[in-house]
Amino acid sequence: MPEVSAKPYLVRALFDWCNDCGYTPYVTVAVSEQVVVPAEYVKDGEIVLNISPLATNRLTISNELLEFQARFGGVAREVRVPVEFIRAIYARETGQGMAFEGPAQAPSTAPTQEGSLPAPATSSATVRPLRALPTRETDEQPPDPTPSPSGDRPRLTRIK
DSSP: OOOOOSHHHHHHHHHHHHHHHTOOEEEEEEOOTTOBSOGGGOBTTEEEEEOOTTTOEEEEEOSSEEEEEEEETTEEEEEEEEGGGEEEEEETTTOOEEEEOOOSSOOOOSOOTTSSOOOOOOOOEEEEEOSOOOSSSSSOOOOOOOOOTTOOSOOOOEEO
């Protein structure tokens, strides 16, 4: 029997937790040719999306795909993200959530001949809890969630 990824279950659980607590769930997505998002909002090969029920229409988080409709600059657009391209899900208000380590290299931001971005190489992912992420698009980087050398944090399991 093939191994089932825990990632979509974790994404759905954190989405539900955000909504239950009154927080706004955001996802960070690595953009590639398999990801359908408004290209004009992509920065450094990533896009941050508000997936709250108030910001989306017909939101579905299946084991393979995150999809919904949303308005970008007042224009309704379709968004389709394969779950493996979700890099993090977190509450905008607190920064609490979970990051997923992706491929060793970030996707290239140079367009391919077809004008789309190439897919990142596939690899297994490591789940890490987030400390905090920026609440708006800035040049700030999230703090490094790497465990401290003292070893006081639990060891996390790799997921696919």
